[in-house]
Amino acid sequence: MATTLLLIGVIAAWTSTNLVKRVVGLLFAMLGALVGAAALAAPAALLMLGAGVALGYFLVAAALIVRVQEAYGAVEAAELDSADGADEPAEPKA
Amino acid sequence: MSGYLELARLHAPVLTLLALLAGAALAFVSPSRRLAWVLGIAASIAAAVFSVDAAQRVLVWGDAPIGAVEGLALRADGVSLFGAAALNTAGALVAITAGAFIAEASSRTGPYVMALLLCVVAGWSGALFASDALGVFAGAEIAWLASVAMVALSAERGALNGALRMLIAGGVGAALFLLGAALLWRAIGSTDVFYLSAALIRAPGLAASGVGLMLAGLALKAGAAPLNFWLGAAMGRASGPAVLALGVLGMLGCVFVIVRFAAHAAPAPALGAGVSAVLAALGAASVVIGSVQAVGARNLRRLAAYACVAQCGVALLCAALGSPAGFAAALVQAFATLAAMLALFTGGAIGVGGARSLDALDGMGRRAPLAGVAITASAISLMGAPLTLGFLGRWRLVEAGVGAGWWWAAGAVIVTSLAGVFFGGRLIERLYFRRAVATQEAGAGAWGIAGAPAMISAIAAICLGFAPTLLLRAADAATAFVAGGGP
Numbered sequence: 108m109a110t111t112l113l114l115i116g117v118i119a120a121w122t123s124t125n126l127v128k129r130v131v132g133l134l135f136a137m138l139g140a141l142v143g144a145a146a147l148a149a150p151a152a153l154l155m156l157g158a159g160v161a162l163g164y165f166l167v168a169a170a171l172i173v174r175v176q177e178a179y180g181a182v183e184a185a186e187l188d189s190a191d192g193a194d195e196p197a198e199p200k201a
Numbered sequence: 202m203s204g205y206l207e208l209a210r211l212h213a214p215v216l217t218l219l220a221l222l223a224g225a226a227l228a229f230v231s232p233s234r235r236l237a238w239v240l241g242i243a244a245s246i247a248a249a250v251f252s253v254d255a256a257q258r259v260l261v262w263g264d265a266p267i268g269a270v271e272g273l274a275l276r277a278d279g280v281s282l283f284g285a286a287a288l289n290t291a292g293a294l295v296a297i298t299a300g301a302f303i304a305e306a307s308s309r310t311g312p313y314v315m316a317l318l319l320c321v322v323a324g325w326s327g328a329l330f331a332s333d334a335l336g337v338f339a340g341a342e343i344a345w346l347a348s349v350a351m352v353a354l355s356a357e358r359g360a361l362n363g364a365l366r367m368l369i370a371g372g373v374g375a376a377l378f379l380l381g382a383a384l385l386w387r388a389i390g391s392t393d394v395f396y397l398s399a400a401l402i403r404a405p406g407l408a409a410s411g412v413g414l415m416l417a418g419l420a421l422k423a424g425a426a427p428l429n430f431w432l433g434a435a436m437g438r439a440s441g442p443a444v445l446a447l448g449v450l451g452m453l454g455c456v457f458v459i460v461r462f463a464a465h466a467a468p469a470p471a472l473g474a475g476v477s478a479v480l481a482a483l484g485a486a487s488v489v490i491g492s493v494q495a496v497g498a499r500n501l502r503r504l505a506a507y508a509c510v511a512q513c514g515v516a517l518l519c520a521a522l523g524s525p526a527g528f529a530a531a532l533v534q535a536f537a538t539l540a541a542m543l544a545l546f547t548g549g550a551i552g553v554g555g556a557r558s559l560d561a562l563d564g565m566g567r568r569a570p571l572a573g574v575a576i577t578a579s580a581i582s583l584m585g586a587p588l589t590l591g592f593l594g595r596w597r598l599v600e601a602g603v604g605a606g607w608w609w610a611a612g613a614v615i616v617t618s619l620a621g622v623f624f625g626g627r628l629i630e631r632l633y634f635r636r637a638v639a640t641q642e643a644g645a646g647a648w649g650i651a652g653a654p655a656m657i658s659a660i661a662a663i664c665l666g667f668a669p670t671l672l673l674r675a676a677d678a679a680t681a682f683v684a685g686g687g688p
Binding site: 153 | 334335338339342346349350353358359361362364365368369371372373375376377379380382383384386387392434438
């Protein structure tokens with residue numbers, strides 16, 4: 108179950124077009140990793156550190172989404188990319 | 202007095218981190234950006250002195266190793282001493298160069314930028330000195346979140362998009378690392394990854410999966426291809442200090458951590474082949490994809506970042522060999538990349554200010570000759586021209602690779618060098634053989650000494666290629682130390 112949660116989160120974080128959904132996907136991935144670590148009887152220090160890091164990511168992500176909404180007036184990745192792409196030509200991608 | 206000095210030297214890892222974190226705290230509460238800059242320089246120079254002194258004593262003079270720091274989860278082995286010395290020296294040079302940009306930053310965000318820059322260096326230094334997976338995880342996440350915040354503080358709105366992509370990539374990397382550490386715990390009953398070679402591995406499959414996930418998590422942060430989807434967006438529009446922190450300190454800091462991790466995991470019979478396969482795949486992909494991306498780049502900062510990916514790929518290939526010679530080659534290559542990237546980014550920062558397009562370089566060799574020399578030295582080193590540090594790193598890979606029967610590694614070196622000739626040649630052509638078609642801004646707000654790091658790193662990129670004995674000795678001692686021998 109933990110691996111499924113992690114995979115769903117990773118896929119959602121990478122493929123969603125909406126930034127809020129990406130962040131929710133990221134939280135699912137981190138939750139999956141935490142549940143997996145707990146199932147493997149990982150030490151409490153690792154679990155607490157993981158939870159703290161997940162909280163840190165969530166707070167930074169929330170702040171960034173607010174600033175993105177203020178700056179672009181949108182939270183759709185395609186709209187952000189097209190606004191950025193208008194500034195300079197495309198380059199080869201990985 | 203000498204007793205206190207010896208005590209301080211025994212605690213060099215703690216003092217390095219303490220100097221950086223105290224400097225970050227002071228810079229954060231500093232009322233002015235100029236004071237924050239001075240505090241940042243003082244803290245980063247102090248950290249560089251502690252780490253370089255420790256590395257010099259142990260790796261060059263052959264003094265007794267520092268080992269574990271009592272009461273703290275820190276341990277200074279050969280690779281961590283080498284990496285921390287290189288990283289903290291680069292951190293001090295980046296802090297000095299940041300003055301060129303902080304002079305133009307708002308008085309509200311200027312102190313935060315310096316505080317975050319110190320946190321990036323402290324995070325990667327902490328990950329290098331960590332004695333177990335928890336420490337590596339904590340250090341890497343501190344550095345990563347500080348890098349994200351630095352990118353997000355950039356004035357341009359496009360940087361927010363890049364920061365969010367970085368955050369997603371880093372978060373996925375953190376989840377993979379966390380699960381990998383838990384799998385390793387299950388397999389060996391400890392999170393101490395640095396005793397892997399001697400540990401009793403109860404479940405080899407589980408341990409190999411754990412190490413693979415941890416390496417993948419770190420590779421995402423190092424920008425190794427094809428996991429570098431965040432790099433273009435983050436580097437293309439970020440502010441100068443953020444580009445320096447991410448492109449010079451972040452990527453190379455993470456590569457040093459990967460090399461250290463691999464150096465401890467590769468000797469374990471159950472893990473060696475898996476570690477080697479993962480690093481070889483990432484290294485080969487980084488060399489090819491990074492080179493293609495650098496050749497196609499039209500944005501100076503992206504070009505430098507993609508070139509860094511290709512160079513880091515060579516370092517990962519060296520580490521994939523899994524032998525002491527391979528790890529020594531990886532350290533030399535990472536150091537060569539650090540010097541070249543520092544010269545390129547700082548030269549660009551001083552020469553063209555906040556401009557990003559390659560057009561900004563046109564005629565810069567005449568407008569800003571010292572910055573032009575720094576970029577030229579970096580380009581020549583990236584090409585791997587003989588008698589430069591870049592050549593030294595690649596030659597060591599060819600030596601170690603051919604010795605292990607990895608003839609294809611020589612092909613990867615040729616690909617990197619050919620791509621380097623193309624994009625490095627393009628930089629030099631623009632610097633000296635074109636006329637500026639528009640008025641270019643040339644680091645107008647730079648504060649006095651902000652240009653010095655560009656020249657220092659350019660001199661290092663060339664001179665250490667002429668006289669590499671000290672560097673090679675330190676790299677060999679660092680890997681011998683990890684392999685169980687004395688320094």
